[in-house]
Amino acid sequence: MKAKITLLKIFILLSITATAQIEKNKELSFTFGPASTKIKNKNISEDKYKDINDKNGFNINLLLSKYKRRVGIGMGLGYSTYNQEIYQKGLFESFSQKDRDGNLYDSWIASDITYTNKLSYLDIPITLHLLLGNSNRFYGFFDIGIVNQIQIGGNYTMKGSIENMGRYETGNPYFFTLSQNNPYYSYKADLYDVRKEDMYETYSLSGHISLGLAAAMTDNLNLKIQPYANFGFSDITAKELRDIPYEDVFGRKSDYQKTKLLAIGINVGFAYNIGNVKVQN
DSSP: OHHHHHHHHHHHHHHHSOSSEEEOSEEEEEEEEEEEEEEEEHHHHTOTTOEEEEEEEEEEEEEEEEEETTEEEEEEEEEEEEEEEEEEEEEEEEEEEEOTTSOEEEEEEEEEEEEEEEEEEEEEEEEEEEEESSOSSEEEEEEEEEEEEEEEEEEEEEEEEEEEEEEETTOOHHHHHHHHHOGGGTOEEEEEEEEESOSBOSEEEEEEEEEEEEEESSSSEEEEEEEEEEEEOSOOBOGGGTTOOEEOTTOOEEOOOOEEEEEEEEEEEEEEEESOOEEEO
């Protein structure tokens, strides 16, 4: 918490204590770094039978910006990845089910399933920049904009097994044996090894916001540190798969929910001034 307050103070000092202000003409920046990424879906996050592991992704960004005084607009090209694993593993119980004859039994599901989502995108950011600070040697910047994302790689896999069993409340061994071996009593055991590449939309749109620092290495070359967040506006699910109800491991259905992207990261890199940089008193 103290670190966050200190960083905020730095940016405030950069923006309000200036007796002079930096101006730019054009800037070409290249930044990269890891990102904490999420593929968000409300149904999956609220499914008590699933555990979600959102892994780190990666971001590369090349951006050309043109400034008028202290405000600039930029367009660029980038690359980003999103990786997620979802586990449905364990012996799950649902009590007081009825078979076709009306007999009560407890449904047991033995599941050992791993789902994976791996996505990569060509990014086209369009951003608005605001320079903060009073020196051409050390200054801050605030960016806001959108990121057009074109999918260049995406696959979904489902691997493992699900075994559906029943145990009758009467404890009658005859019924118990039937529930384990007779399809009439809802018994089934399935193995899965599925890979699909048509689960996602080709285009998606995200918002972008960042607040960073730059320090001069030479007259025209700056070192940049840029914490940022990209938050998805678009549903990345393929159109033909939308509005299909979600089912948990026991077949209980929920209304369809959109799937969106989120990335929070810190990029580092360099920015080169094209044209003159000056300080205005």
